[in-house]
Amino acid sequence: QNKKISGQVTDSDGGGPLPGVSVKVRGKQQGTVTGPDGKYILEAAEGVILEFAYVGYVGQTRTVGNDPIINVVLSGENKSLTEVVVTAFGINRASRTNGYSVAQVGGEEINRASPLNLMAGLQGKVAGVDISATSGSPGGSSKTVIRGFSSIAGSNQPLYVIDGVPVNNSRPGDASPVNSLGDLKESYDFGNAANDINPGDIETISILKGAAASSLYGSRASNGVILITTKKGKAGAFKVDVSSAAAFSQVTNVPKLQDKYGQGFAYESWVAENGSWGARFDGKTRDWGSEVDGERLSQTFVAAKNSFKDAFDTSQEYNNTISFSGGTDQSTFRLSYGNVNSDGILPGSSDVYKRNTISLNGSTKFKDLSITAGLNYLGKNTRTVQTGQANSGVGSSFYEDILQIPVNFEISKFKDYKNKYFDVDGFYSPFTQNPYYSIFENGATFKSDRFYGNIDLKIKPLEWLTLQFQQGVDVSNIVDKIWNAKNSPTPGSWAGGGNDEQIVRQASVGNVVDGSEKYFEFDSKLNALFDHKFSDRFDVTGLVGLNFNDRGSRVLYTGIEDLLIPGLFQIDNSGNAPTSSQTSKERRLFGAYASATLGYDSFAYLTLNARNDWSSTLPSAQRSYFYPGANLSLILSRLIDMSSAKVSLLKLRVAYGKTGSDTDPYNVLNILNKTNISLGGVAYTSFPFGGVGGYSISNTLKNNKLRPEISTETEFGTEIKLFDNRLGLDISYYNRVTNDQILPIVASPSTGVNFRVVNFGKVRNRGIEISLTGVPIRTDDMTWNIGYTFTRNRNVVLELPDGLSKVVLNAAYDAQFVAKVGQPLGVFEAPVPLYDPEGHIVVSSNGFPASAPDLGTYGSSQRDFVMGFTNTFTYKDFMLGFTLDFKKGGLFYSGTADLLNFVGNAANTVFNDRRTFIVPNSVVRVVDGEGKTTYVENTNPITENNIYSYYYTNSGRAVSYKNMIVDRTYLKLRDLTLGYSLPKKVARRIGTDRAMITLYGRNLLTWLPKQNITIDPEVSNFGNDLSSEFGEFRTGPSTRNFGVSLSLTF
Amino acid sequence: CNKLDINIDPNNPLVEKANAESLIPSGVVSTAGRVGGDLSIVGGLWAQYWTQNNSSSQYISVDTYDVPNSSAFVNGPYQELYSGALADYQLAIEKAVAAKDWRYNLMATVMRAYTYQVLVDLFDKVPYTEALKVGTFLQPKFDDGYTIYKSLIQEIDAALAKDFMNTPHLATDTRIDLVFGDNGNASFEDQMENWERFANTLKLKMYLRMAYVKPAEAEAGITAMYDGDTEFLNINAGVSAYQNVPNKSNPLFEYNFRRLNTTDNLKASVTLVSWLEQNADPRAQVYFGADSPVPAINQGDFWNQSNHPEYFDAVVPVIAPTAPVWFITKAESCFMQAEFLERYYGGDNAESKYNDGVTAAFTNLGLASPTDLLAGPYKYPKNANLETKIEKIIVQKWASLFGSHALEAFFEQNRTGYPKISPVYSTEPGYQPGTLVYASRGVTGEGNFPRRLVYPDYEKSRNTNTPAEVPIYTKVWWGK
Incomplete structure (x- = not known):
């Protein structure tokens, strides 16, 4: 006999009503949701169990007894215990039914320290996900890698999906051919598109890590999926949320410089030298810098203190979001406006990130039809400076120039770059330029207008069936401009040859490059969703669907070199x-997929899924590919009552799945390229030449027999919740093998091509992910929540094509980052000394160690493990939280260290007090008249006035790379926040529902190992994929931020 | 499904659309870009025209003979010459043969042979029979230099045997000939005649390379040509359309001057400068922009300014952005003719060819005919023994190959031993001007001059057929 049950569901935090909570009778179709006041009414028989579930809150159950009123207080205190998770296609699923690992993080958690981009808010918080900010400059890219690198040349970035629709995550410059005008490579980082999404609009982020979870999303999901659910209006009262944050940041982890020797060369004080190989500091007052009008400046001859740090400014950042939301039972809406205004650590307005976001979404219901739509505008306006190597003879680059300033000069003095001692004529060295000249006179701007959004129509013709149509759009329109000013030192001026070395500085002829990039993506899906109960014990839910995706880009760059009128960049x-470069790309994909979950008595859930794709980028005979998967979830705690052992949940998971992946467009048919002849270095001869056009055979051989890449992943895991959900443990083990990778591999040039596109080889990632959540303290006044994540990924290359001993992924000078069989993806190889059979270093006839004929192995970039540790204390209205992010092991290459060693500024260059020495344990090779080789003790020293070349990559080739390939370990205090919420009563009195003020810091502390005296290993100017694991080449330092934020709800 | 048939690259033509008209100029400029670019820097350092500047470091490894297989000077030219130049010539020949267009067949065959000859002379053994066939051979075997030479000569002969005069070019077609087309102004007959002469002179060069190691074959090959009234080059063959515009200028200028942060990495070497000074040779002014004695640095003695403050005055070699890259000059052609006349025809007419060569070398630089010098220190030693005369010819050739042609001077020194190696360093009292010295910071051990480049890492790490590495001072197959 059914009876009427009613009640109210309230929030444990403040006791407010919770609208939209699902209330279901266990094992029945019966159920309802709470209204705007948090109240519900339904009919149920005595003895049945009611399940209360709400996204972001811990679900609860109640048994219907005598009392017709059942009030429930839901708490959302611990997100990792959340039982409902968003899975593929934005479907909310009880997490217990998933046979795979899904991590979900709430918007509040992400926004705790008001990050400018969403991935920064996730750092250290999710097991199996490695997130780095590749730049300290505002708006720079972030790198996200889920369960290790598996693609050698393709993308390792996850797919970003907003409200069920994939969005663009391109990096400007990447769509252009290598070495073309639009190839911004390591020189300009305008950020990746996913980074621009306003974190303030995010309700939750779900991370689908393995193949089992992500395969329904198709080819692009093979590296995992970041599923973003945006905030929506809720039925109930009209709400206004305001959050406002202001922060300041400073550089952190600047290079450690030596403080014993000043400007000069070979122990002598050459005053035009760029570097510190000169005399030992003596504290006496001396002239320094250039001579202008017969005079020079003077200063004490000592190392400048904090010179590098003081070269930068304090940056400012303002981050505001206001949103209006509300709705009725039928319709909801939310409108938000976000604004970011950030001026980075470089002086002036040379690094700026401005962003305006407008987001409007709404939903309405009419009978069986429901419509949801979201529309977002994202306007971005940034300015940045060049990183990496300057375009010699055209312009100059700050980060290259600043590293060469002798350690006795205060770098910040050069900010006055029009001063006669520091200007184009008077700058102290003809070998470099004033770093601040490039900041104030050269630059790059980037403006983008982007619209993305989706429409979602649902109709429910039958009780068990829902038909869904989803259409997503993401279009961006970008213009960027890069310029270098024209300048040349006046002949006879200091930099024009009037210096003590009579060197004339290379003139900068200046240039301007104008670019336009357009991206488009259209994604359509038609799904039939079903949910049917066959008996008391069996139920099945699932979907079948079709997907069509069309995306591409149009890129046009035009530039000139050598400006006629200085200062006009046209x-x-x-x-x-x-000269111009123009690239259009388009690709299409059809997909058909099905998935069904069979549930048995809320105890066992078996999911079977499969997808077939047809891709335009593969040869037509191979374009169709199928990939199935299955996963099983067993909730043992339902089978056996473990309540006496305080176990509230014990779940075992096992999953097996495949994902298929296509390739980039135009990898099938062989082409000609407009002729552009590499002359070595950065020099080219380009056609048309002498009035004649030229086409050459492409140096990359395409392949009309390509097959799709297939990854196979097996995953096991368990979830345990203990002590009234106060302790939770989630462990996953996975093993993923990516087979038949499609990539252009190097070919021996004598075949006539340098690369050929092939399917080859295998890369395996195996790993373990542990996430632990706990509530050590939970009282009325005080709670302490902890979250700990541990990830260990082991990557190995199982096969390379015949004849290839390695695949070079990236390189700088003679340091290479390679893939080798049996080694992790990304091994550092560089010159090593030549040893005799007894292990002594062999030196050349000039006394310097000879290098072995082949490069030696230094180690890999792979981390030993990654750990994150999050703590949140609340005491009454106060909240204190922090996150630690620890990444242990692996190596990286530093181009900053290379230059600092070259110019004698690095702290390690004072080895042996720069005195004459004989390479310890060294021998020389002697060949007698009969050709017999012997080794005798070396007596040929490296003399004092030759010491510097011991640190050069030419003379010191065999021994210098160890100074640049160093440990990439770091431990960071990612965020530290102290919040205070006004008590409800006080808040009400000032007209708000909720008011909170937070002091926060991001990346406040960074600990680096002793060996790394140069730079934060997180930064890179090699993009945000595998090649960036190589390291950095003269890029900016990372920053720490301090800020305050205020959030109000009306 | 039609909607998915969108995978034809809209940005680039399909390879099936290739034609000789777009491939040949691409290949020619590619060969010129490396042979007259970075390889001429190496050649000039080792032929001791110039040396590394005392206060910079760009070419230290080359100037100390410390060039590993991963060096950009090894991998870079090797890669560009194979997958750039040779691949384009190969396809151009296929297209020309299919169209029975023997004009383009001759041009591409000669340029292909010229490019292969440079590779053989640099590396000794290179892939040839199995090269440029990526569909069949992914790891081409290496062929020895002698076999390659013989095949190249046969291929040139075969191309010469075709009727390449049959179909005249239109002016627009003539224009694509960057070697002899004179921007479309050359007459078709002159143009093709010059290609024929270029082909013959290239054959001559290859036979002369064999003069010491395959004397009978060299003699037979050359006498067959000469007795058959074969014509050799009497103008310069090369690319002269360079402009002072970014990415269009002389490759040595583009690489070393326009695109490096300091433009004074190369400085005059005492070796060449001392010889020019000794002879009061006016080329000093053209080569270095300074009057004799040209301030210079002793070969490889960079960073020794404490002992040699005069190094700060050393001058940079003058390489004009518009300087041509010559494949074979008229002077070189004359010197080669003088050499074989001396070797195989008892010196008949050799002196006049020698004088023509020296004169052409001067006039090519815009200088007056050096009549005084030819009567003085450059006078041909008509009555001396053969080696003395060969030395005279080769030293003059060495003095003429300055600039983008420097690599040839390095090869010719390896072949003939001229200019001679000095027993003492150039700072020592007994030093003879113009004799080569062992670079003061060389790493190979005194007297071990570089004679080749080691096999490139680009080939070695991708092709298991790459022979074992031998030291840089190992002579190539024709080396003396």
Whole structure:
């Protein structure tokens, strides 16, 4: 006999009503949701169990007894215990039914320290996900890698999906051919598109890590999926949320410089030298810098203190979001406006990130039809400076110039770059330029207008069936501009040859490059969702669907070199003809998929899924590919009553799945390229030449027999919740093998090509992920929550094609980052000394160690493990939280260290007090008249005035790379927040529902191992994929931020 | 499904659309870009025209003979010459043969042979029979230099045997000939005649390379040509369309001057400068922009300014952005003719060819005919023994190959031993001007001059057929 049950569901935090909570009768179709006041009414028989579930809150159950009123207080205190998770296609699923690991993080957690981008808010918080900010400059890219690198040349970035629809995550510059005008490579980082999404609009982020979880999303999901659910309006009262944050940041982890020797060369004080191989500091007052009008400046001859740190400014960042939301039972809406205004650590307005976001979404219901739509505008306006190597003879780059300033100079003095001692004529060295000149006179701007959004129509013709149509759109329109000013030292001036070395500085002829990039993506899905109960014990839920995706880009860059009128950065302003590069790309994909979950008595859930794709990028005979998967979830705690052991949940999971992946467009048919002849270094001869056009055979051989890449992943895991959910443990083990990778591998040049596109080889990632959550303290006044994550991934290359001993992924000078069989993806190889059979270092006839004929192995970039540790204390209205992020092991290459060693500024260059020495334990090779080789003790020293070349990559080739390939370990205090919420009563009195003020810091502390005296290993200017694991080449330092934020709800 | 048939690259033509008209100029400029670019820097350092500057470091490894298999000077030219130049010539020949267009067949065959000859002379053994066939051979075997030479000569002969005069070019076609087309102004007959002469002179060069190691074959090959009234080059063959525009200028200028942060890495070497000074040779002014004695640095003695403050005055070699890259000059052609006349025809007419060569070398630089010098220190030693005369010819050739042609001077020194090696360093009292010295910071051990480049890492790490590495001072197959 059914009876009427009613009640109210309230929030444990403040006791407010919770609208929209699902109330279901266990094992029946029966159920309802709470209204705007948190109240519900339904009919149920005595003895049945009611399940209360709400996204972001811990679900609860109640048994219907005598009392017709059942009030429930839900708490959302511990997100990792959340039982309902968003899975593929934005479907909310009880996490117990998943046979795979899904991590979910709430918006509040992400926004705790008001990050400018969403991935920064996830650092250290999710097991199996490695997130780095590749730049300390505002708006720079972030790198996200889920369960290790598996693709050698393709993308390792996850797919970003917002409200069920995939969005663009391109990096400007990546769509252009290598070495073309639009190839920004390591020189300009305008950020990746996913980074621009306003974190303030995010309700939750679910991370689908393995193949089992992500395969329904198709080819692009093979590296995992970041599923973003945006905030929506809720039925109930009209709400206004305001959050406002202001922060300041400073550079952190600047290079450690030596403080014993000043400007000069070979122990002598050459005053035009860029570097510190000169005399030992003596504290006496001396002239320094250039001589202008017969005079020089003077200062004490000592190392400048904090010179490097003081070269930068304090940056400012303002981050505001206001949103209006509300709704009725039928319709909801939410409108938000976000604004970010950030000026980075470089002086002036040379690094700026401005972002305006407008987001509107709404939903309405009419009978069986429901419509949801979201529309977002994202306007971005940034300015940045060049990193990496300057375009010699055209312009100069700050980070290359700053590293070469002798340690006795205060770098910040050069900010006055028009001062006669520091200007184009008077700058102290003809070998470099004033770093601040490039900041104030050269630059790059980037403006993007982007619209993305989706429409979602649902109709429910039958009780067990829902038909869904989803259409997503993401279009961006970008213009960027890069310029270098024209300058040349006046002949006879200090930099024009009037220096003590009579060197004339290379003139900068200046340039301007104008670019336009357009991206588009259209994604359509048609799904039939079903949910049917066959008996008391069996139920089945699932879907079948079709997907069509069309995306691409149009890129056009035009530039000129050598400006006619200085200061005017226009394509017409030159005697030279402009050059252009133009690239269009488009790809399409059809997909058909099905998934069904069979549930048995809320105890066992078996999911079977499969997808077939047809891709435009593969040869037509191979374009169709199928990949199935299955996973099983067993909730043992339902089978056996473990309540006496305080176990509330014990779940075992096992999953097996495949994901298929296509390739980039135009990898099938062989082409000709407009002729552009590499002359070595950065020099080219380009066609048209002498009035004649030229096409050459492409140096990359395409392949009309390509097959799709297939990854196979097996995953095991368990979830345990103990002590009234106060302790939770989630462990996963996975093993993923990516087979038949498609990539252009190097070919011996004598075949006539340098690369050929092939399917080859295997890369395996195996790993373990542990996440532990706990509530050590939970009282009325005080709670303490902890979250700990541990990830260990082991990557190995199982096969390379015949004849290839390695695949080079990235390189700088003679340091290479390679893939080798039996080694992790990304091994560092660089010159090593030549040893005799007894293990002595063999030196050349000049006394310097000879290098072995082949490069030696230094180690890999792979981390030993990654750990994150999150703590949140609340005491009454106060909240204190912090996150630690620890990444242990692996190596990286530093181009900053290379230059600092070259110029004698690095702290390690004072080895042996720069005195004459004989390479310890060294021998020389002697060949007698009969050709017999012997080794005798070396007596040929490296003399004092030759010491510097011991640190050069030419003379010191065999021994210098160890100074640049160093440990990449770090431990960071990612965030530290102290919040205070006004008590409800006080808040009400000032007209708000909720008011909170937070002091926060991001990346406040970074600990690096002793061996790394140069730079934060997180930064890179090699993009945000595998090649960036190589390291950095003269890029900016990372930053720490301090801020305060205020959030109000009306 | 039609909707998915969108995978034809809209940005680039399909390879099936290739034609000789777009491939040949691409290949020619590619060969010129490396042979007259970075390889001429190496050649000039080792032929001792120039040396590394005392206060910079760009070419230290080359100037100390410390060039590993991963060096950009090894991998870079090797890669560009194979997958850039040779691949384009190969396809151009296929297209020309299919169209029975024997004009383009001759051009591409000669340029292909010229490019292969440079590779053989640099590396001794290189892939040839199995090279440039990526569909069949992913790891081409290496062929020895002698076999390759013989095949190249046969291929040139075969191309010469075709009727390449049959179909005249239109002016627009002539224009694509960057070697002899004179920007479309050359007459078709002159143009093709010059290609024929270029082909013959290239054959001559290859036979002369064999003069010491395959004397009978060299003699037979050359006498067959000469007795058959074969014509040799009497103008310069090369690319002269360079402009002072970014990415269009002389490759040595583009690489070393336009695109490096300091433009004074190369400085005059005492070796060449002392010889020019001794002879009061006016080329000093053209080569270095300074009057004799040209301030210079002793070979490889960079960073020794404490002992040699005069190094700060050393001058940079003058390489004009518009300087041509010559494949074979008229002077070189004359010197080669003088050499074989001396070797195989008892010196008949050799002196006049020698004088023509020296004169052409001067006039090519815009200088007056050196009549005084030819009567003085450059006078041909008509009555001396053969080796003395060969030395005279080769030293003059060495003095003429300055700039983008420097690599040839390195090869010719390896072949003939001229200019001679000095027993003492150039700072020592007994030093003879113009004799080569062992670079003061060389790493190979005194007297072990570089004679080749080691096999590139790009080949070695991708092709298991790559022979074992031998030291850089190992002579190539024709080396003396």
